[in-house]
Amino acid sequence: MANNPPHRVQLAGSGRSFAVEPGETVLAAARRAGLALPYSCLSGNCGSCKGRLVEGVVEYPFNPPEALSAAEREAGEALLCQAVPASDLTVAIREVEAVAGIPIRQLAVKLVAKRLLCADVVELELRPGRGEALRWLPGQYLDILLPEGKRRAFSIANRPGDGDVLHLHVRRVSGGGFTQYVFDELAVGKVLRIEAPLGTFVPREGGDRPILLVAGGTGFAPIKALVEHWLVQGSTRPMHLYWGVRHVADLYLDALCRRWVEEHPLIRYTPVLSEADPLERHHYRSGPVHEAVLKDFPGLERFDVYMSGPPPMIEAGRRSFVAAGLPADRLYYDSFDYAPDVLAALIRARRAADAKEEDS
Numbered sequence: 498m499a500n501n502p503p504h505r506v507q508l509a510g511s512g513r514s515f516a517v518e519p520g521e522t523v524l525a526a527a528r529r530a531g532l533a534l535p536y537s538c539l540s541g542n543c544g545s546c547k548g549r550l551v552e553g554v555v556e557y558p559f560n561p562p563e564a565l566s567a568a569e570r571e572a573g574e575a576l577l578c579q580a581v582p583a584s585d586l587t588v589a590i591r592e593v594e595a596v597a598g599i600p601i602r603q604l605a606v607k608l609v610a611k612r613l614l615c616a617d618v619v620e621l622e623l624r625p626g627r628g629e630a631l632r633w634l635p636g637q638y639l640d641i642l643l644p645e646g647k648r649r650a651f652s653i654a655n656r657p658g659d660g661d662v663l664h665l666h667v668r669r670v671s672g673g674g675f676t677q678y679v680f681d682e683l684a685v686g687k688v689l690r691i692e693a694p695l696g697t698f699v700p701r702e703g704g705d706r707p708i709l710l711v712a713g714g715t716g717f718a719p720i721k722a723l724v725e726h727w728l729v730q731g732s733t734r735p736m737h738l739y740w741g742v743r744h745v746a747d748l749y750l751d752a753l754c755r756r757w758v759e760e761h762p763l764i765r766y767t768p769v770l771s772e773a774d775p776l777e778r779h780h781y782r783s784g785p786v787h788e789a790v791l792k793d794f795p796g797l798e799r800f801d802v803y804m805s806g807p808p809p810m811i812e813a814g815r816r817s818f819v820a821a822g823l824p825a826d827r828l829y830y831d832s833f834d835y836a837p838d839v840l841a842a843l844i845r846a847r848r849a850a851d852a853k854e855e856d857s
């Protein structure tokens with residue numbers, strides 16, 4: 498394998514091209530070449546990095562391309578975070594110019610504050626060392642670097658320019674190694690290593706279309722950074738935020754959202770409770786958050802939509818919003834998948850279980 502020559506990939510839109518080493522994914526090679534293609538989960542699960550193969554063939558030696566339907570694969574779509582070229586390629590995919598010039602760095606940050614926002618969400622305030630200030634765009638995320646090459650992704654919940662600190666909203670995952678450590682042990686003063694800024698869930702400026710923001714749980718974190726960015730910019734685009742959580746107690750920055758509405762006539766806010774009890778149902782919208790959006794706006798042709806949160810919410814939103822007329826290239830999302838090493842283990846376990854079932 499190591500003796501094979503690299504393949505070349507050309508981007509159909511800009512004509513830019515880059516080499517992909519044997520066994521390397523198209524996305525990894527593009528990032529190495531300093532090109533900014535969209536991505537989020539890096540595990541083949543969320544579909545952010547979907548592109549169309551204009552020419553050439555790819556293979557999937559790592560995770561299977563879970564986010565591609567059989568019809569999409571048949572139509573020549575590929576998931577570039579997992580696709581390894583089997584020939585030279587020409588690929589059609591939108592580039593995210595805004596993030597291209599921002600260096601991705603590894604640096605040490607100190608935990609300077611830790612605040613419980615609700616029963617299972619904690620806010621971490623991280624400060625880079627002196628002279629180490631980070632450049633990022635609102636909506637981007639960082640990876641916390643752990644032993645054995647593991648990493649865990651968290652969105653930056655504040656906008657750049659809001660002091661030198663980085664805010665994270667971390668939800669405790671049951672059985673989750675890192676998030677349980679954050680809740681139970683991580684103390685102020687501890688130094689963590691991060692890689693940042695990452696991701697392409699950033700504001701697409703230009704245009705005056707109204708914006709729908711759809712957050713699920715701690716998916717509120719990057720949405721908060723985007724809203725604060727547009728408010729500071731004095732954007733004149735109407736924004737409607739939908740925040741889906743299970744119960745009212747999970748709306749961990751509800752007061753902030755209500756303040757935005759009071760202070761800015763262009764912002765609307767609709768909390769939606771997916772597991773509302775009868776009393777909650779009396780005061781709040783209930784059900785899946787994407788259904789609330791579609792009930793209010795059955796046709797989405799005139800919107801830009803920004804969505805972040807758990808994978809099932811993203812999947813449901815992706816399919817139903819496009820079916821409701823939203824052009825796919827005006828839907829921007831970050832899917833809060835587990836880390837690639839964990840997803841790979843879960844996929845292996847599922848395949849083993851399937852094989853066992855077939856055998857019996």
Ligand SMILES: Cc1cc2nc3c(=O)[nH]c(=O)nc-3n(C[C@H](O)[C@H](O)[C@H](O)COP(=O)(O)OP(=O)(O)OC[C@H]3O[C@@H](n4cnc5c(N)ncnc54)[C@H](O)[C@@H]3O)c2cc1C
Nearest residue numbers: 649650651652666667668672673674675676715833834842
């Ligand atoms: C772009 C992006 C941005 C994100 N932003 C945020 C954010 O702002 N806030 C936030 O709260 N979350 C965010 N997430 C999600 C966050 O990264 C995960 O919740 C986090 O990685 C969980 O880490 P953990 O170590 O606690 O859990 P993990 O140890 O990764 O475990 C996750 C789950 O898998 C199970 N598991 C682990 N290993 C195995 C195995 N080998 N076999 C079977 N089961 C296993 C665990 O029991 C647990 O239930 C984001 C994710 C992405 C991709």
